[in-house]
Amino acid sequence: MADEKKGWFQRLRGKKDEAVEAPTEETPAEETEAPSPEPAPAEPEVAGPPEPASEPASEPIPAPQEKKSWFQRLKAGLRKSTSAISGGIGDIFTKAKLDDDTLEELEDLLITSDLGVSVASKLTQALAKGRYDKEISGEEVKQVLADEVEKILKPVAKPLVINSANKPHIILMAGVNGAGKTTTIGKLAKKFTEDGKSVMLAAGDTFRAAAVEQLQVWGDRNGVPVVTKEIGADAAALAFEAVERATREGTDVLLIDTAGRLQNRDELMAELAKVVRVIGKKVDGAPHDTVIVLDATTGQNAVHQVEVFQKLANISGIVMTKLDGSARGGVLVACAEKFGLPVHAIGVGEAIEDLQPFDAREFARALVGIED
Numbered sequence: 001m002a003d004e005k006k007g008w009f010q011r012l013r014g015k016k017d018e019a020v021e022a023p024t025e026e027t028p029a030e031e032t033e034a035p036s037p038e039p040a041p042a043e044p045e046v047a048g049p050p051e052p053a054s055e056p057a058s059e060p061i062p063a064p065q066e067k068k069s070w071f072q073r074l075k076a077g078l079r080k081s082t083s084a085i086s087g088g089i090g091d092i093f094t095k096a097k098l099d100d101d102t103l104e105e106l107e108d109l110l111i112t113s114d115l116g117v118s119v120a121s122k123l124t125q126a127l128a129k130g131r132y133d134k135e136i137s138g139e140e141v142k143q144v145l146a147d148e149v150e151k152i153l154k155p156v157a158k159p160l161v162i163n164s165a166n167k168p169h170i171i172l173m174a175g176v177n178g179a180g181k182t183t184t185i186g187k188l189a190k191k192f193t194e195d196g197k198s199v200m201l202a203a204g205d206t207f208r209a210a211a212v213e214q215l216q217v218w219g220d221r222n223g224v225p226v227v228t229k230e231i232g233a234d235a236a237a238l239a240f241e242a243v244e245r246a247t248r249e250g251t252d253v254l255l256i257d258t259a260g261r262l263q264n265r266d267e268l269m270a271e272l273a274k275v276v277r278v279i280g281k282k283v284d285g286a287p288h289d290t291v292i293v294l295d296a297t298t299g300q301n302a303v304h305q306v307e308v309f310q311k312l313a314n315i316s317g318i319v320m321t322k323l324d325g326s327a328r329g330g331v332l333v334a335c336a337e338k339f340g341l342p343v344h345a346i347g348v349g350e351a352i353e354d355l356q357p358f359d360a361r362e363f364a365r366a367l368v369g370i371e372d
Helices: 001-032 043-047 049-059 062-067 070-077 079-092 100-112 118-127 138-156 181-193 209-222 236-249 266-282 302-311 333-338 360-368
Strands: 167-176 197-200 253-256 287-294 317-323 343-347 355-357
Touching: 001 043, 043 138, 043 302, 043 360, 062 118, 079 138, 079 360, 100 118, 118 138, 118 333, 138 333, 138 355, 167 181, 167 236, 167 266, 167 302, 181 197, 181 209, 181 236, 181 253, 181 317, 181 343, 181 355, 197 209, 236 253, 266 302, 287 302, 317 333, 333 355
Parallel strands: 167 253, 167 287, 197 253, 287 317, 317 343
Antiparallel strands: 343 355
């Protein structure tokens, strides 16, 4: 595995070297051009600014092209989780045969990588089946794990689909403080507008002025209206008004933000339940989707969050963010196996393109460190 990582690092470094060398080749050209023409002061100053302008324009081009591959972005985002799992497999499977010791070590590795006890047990059992006491390499182990993780994830890999029969299709976003709800709403709004749908946002986090302002920024950026009330206003009343306005204006999608709620604060969770009830009274069967946004860096605590929110808000799907900042990406597999809730999208960065529909195969392969 060390060789494999080195190869990727060298390739990455090679690209960086090229990006650094490109401008330095042009810099001497600037300096030699400046003295040679006689009308020196005028021409170098006119020629100088366009050069820097063209250089930055050419430098970012390789980065976006690299980012165009979602698998590459996913792999880069999951590198902390991948290195923990892949590196551990490389350390464990130095023996020629699969035995009790290696299976136990592998199970411990998977548990500490936040896949959970149940998933870790399933994966090691699948690996042992037909292979026990036989020679096996680290690469073979990774392939088996990727296949088994894909089997767990495939049934839950479902995009967030808007039902055109609903006017509006109401999506309530829930989750704890700092999970990334407001940013996720902004990114989803962008995607829906690009699909040709009319979108409205509702700033239901009435406790934090920053949350309202952030949503208004996203509204301005996407050219969509944002329903707001004064700070400290009743969140259920705001949700009611937003549904009323979106219905009146024939909006396709209404995305409602909510205050970040700690799952151990009963009064806050009760308020979220009230928001759900009020929306349901206004529109039968609404909210049509109640999506929990989970922060991957919280590890197994994300599983507990889903349990608590599910009881009060009838969670219908999951978006997981911040996979790029965590070695705990395996928790997504644990959530999928335990709850069977649709995983609509995952985030591996701040850019809009870093939130993408969930793909079971790509995630499984990236998680264990298999090349595309």
